[in-house]
Amino acid sequence: MADSNNTLLQSINPNKRLIFQPTLPHNFNPNAIGENGESVIVPDKAKAESDKLFKNHGFNQWASDHMSLHRTLPDLRPSLCKSQVFPKDLPQTSVVIVFHNEALSTLLRTVHSVLDRSAPDLIHQIILVDDFSSIKGHDPLKKYIADLKKVILVRNPKREGLIRSRIIGYSRATAPIVTFLDAHCEVTIGWLEPLLDRVHQNRSVVVCPEIDVIDDKTFQYRAGSSGDIRGVFNWDMKFRWRLTPSQEQKRRNNYNVLFARSPTMAGGLFAIDRQYFQEIGLYDSQMDIWGGENLELSFRIWQCGGQLEIMPCSHVGHVFRNVIPYKFPKDAGLTINKNSVRTAEVWMDGYKEFVYQRQPYMRNIHFGNITERLELRKKLQCKSFKWYLDHVFTDVILPNESAIAKGKVRNPESEMCLNTLGRPKHAFLGLSPCAHEGKTMIISLTVLNELAMDEVCFDVSDHQSGGKITLLDCHSMGGNQFWSHKKNGKLQHRDSGLCLDRGTGINPVMQPCKDVPSQIWTFDNYYPNVKPRKLN
Ligand code: UDP
Numbered sequence: 001m002a003d004s005n006n007t008l009l010q011s012i013n014p015n016k017r018l019i020f021q022p023t024l025p026h027n028f029n030p031n032a033i034g035e036n037g038e039s040v041i042v043p044d045k046a047k048a049e050s051d052k053l054f055k056n057h058g059f060n061q062w063a064s065d066h067m068s069l070h071r072t073l074p075d076l077r078p079s080l081c082k083s084q085v086f087p088k089d090l091p092q093t094s095v096v097i098v099f100h101n102e103a104l105s106t107l108l109r110t111v112h113s114v115l116d117r118s119a120p121d122l123i124h125q126i127i128l129v130d131d132f133s134s135i136k137g138h139d140p141l142k143k144y145i146a147d148l149k150k151v152i153l154v155r156n157p158k159r160e161g162l163i164r165s166r167i168i169g170y171s172r173a174t175a176p177i178v179t180f181l182d183a184h185c186e187v188t189i190g191w192l193e194p195l196l197d198r199v200h201q202n203r204s205v206v207v208c209p210e211i212d213v214i215d216d217k218t219f220q221y222r223a224g225s226s227g228d229i230r231g232v233f234n235w236d237m238k239f240r241w242r243l244t245p246s247q248e249q250k251r252r253n254n255y256n257v258l259f260a261r262s263p264t265m266a267g268g269l270f271a272i273d274r275q276y277f278q279e280i281g282l283y284d285s286q287m288d289i290w291g292g293e294n295l296e297l298s299f300r301i302w303q304c305g306g307q308l309e310i311m312p313c314s315h316v317g318h319v320f321r322n323v324i325p326y327k328f329p330k331d332a333g334l335t336i337n338k339n340s341v342r343t344a345e346v347w348m349d350g351y352k353e354f355v356y357q358r359q360p361y362m363r364n365i366h367f368g369n370i371t372e373r374l375e376l377r378k379k380l381q382c383k384s385f386k387w388y389l390d391h392v393f394t395d396v397i398l399p400n401e402s403a404i405a406k407g408k409v410r411n412p413e414s415e416m417c418l419n420t421l422g423r424p425k426h427a428f429l430g431l432s433p434c435a436h437e438g439k440t441m442i443i444s445l446t447v448l449n450e451l452a453m454d455e456v457c458f459d460v461s462d463h464q465s466g467g468k469i470t471l472l473d474c475h476s477m478g479g480n481q482f483w484s485h486k487k488n489g490k491l492q493h494r495d496s497g498l499c500l501d502r503g504t505g506i507n508p509v510m511q512p513c514k515d516v517p518s519q520i521w522t523f524d525n526y527y528p529n530v531k532p533r534k535l536n
């Protein structure tokens, strides 16, 4: 079908190609579990085994092991993507996948999804880098891929971490474009052409697919977000998603198949011109194991004359896990922070102070020698971090302009104050006498209209909570974390229309708004010069 369409197209315009149309696997069984990206339900008798396997990888390996390695997936692309045509002579790519102690089925499904759903003439090779995995899996893998002509397997003689492992994989790549994927991804129809086409048009553009979610518990394949989002970072040096500002949406004119400029990348999934990657200095090879490298590369791309984009027509799924399942040879926190400090020291100029103010102990981390990276920055004549904030991450929130109001949040009638009580996430907001002291009582009404303590936000979405307020990671996207502080002292939740009420127990509760003293709240400090941000 696709072939005949392509033949037809080429008789009209021999220089064009349509999106590659995959065929169904030869032994396709539509009723097999997980097909069409559907949730896998673990039968009761397998629960114990599945729970055990979950711990090994931070995801439901049982589900992965029981699905087809060629399972089918839904097509989540905007419909305009489907009729796009691309140059016949798109450059080829080498795909690099690094892994440490990955579940074999998940890794192989990543490989097969690439082979099954990419035009064969566009895949030059798939390079697997085994980062010194300790679990037995290398030999079966070696045996399995012996039949897959394009797949190469490399094994590190010692643990390098994902950053140096990607460099090792890259050094084996020979195609003009290198595409990186994590070892627990599944690509969907049409994923590759938009990436290769964009890099082909402009070799200093680094492109990421739209990342869909493969559920860690059920392996369900679904959209990552309903909104138009891009990557940013916060002053904890953490990657975050944020709604695209209206300016950038306007440029794209709601034409949702056009690339979106993104201030940062999530890290694992991107395509880059092979020579350009070398020219801009690959990765900082003194970064260890995991973390920080995505922001470092993002800042470097933008500051040194490139562009980072998300292609809405390219959809790739990734298993997002809540825990890092593998061991770090040294302390995990220290390793990640060291990588972040190297990034801040090389690229962030004076703005690194904001990072140190947030986490003062980062000042004392031995971050090693950065001379080479500073020389690279000079050689490439890279722009300042201020330029990056002014021109790329234009909606950045500087720490000194992050709160409209801050401090203890007091209900004057009862002299009770809100207290997050340092509880784990998903716990409920509590109360304590305002005379008490504690960091967990210092709450901000942020410029994004969140009620937050550090990175934990007051969230009203859970219908099981009996009106209590759940403490969840801030997502910076408004929605169920959007509050307004009224002149009369009420704290009203936008989506539900309800007001925060002291309640009668140990937790404040959401109630219909009424003129009652139990719904009046005051912050210690108000900053009238700080204005709320429009979210988009
Ligand atoms: N990885 C690796 N060596 C390491 C740590 C991670 O090769 O020391 C691999 C890992 O198997 C995965 C990729 O690097 O394929 C990204 O890591 P991970 O998926 O844990 O990061 P996340 O997606 O959770 O940010």
Ligand code: MN
Residues within 6 Å of the ligand: 182, 183, 184, 268, 318, 319
């Ligand atoms: Mn991953």
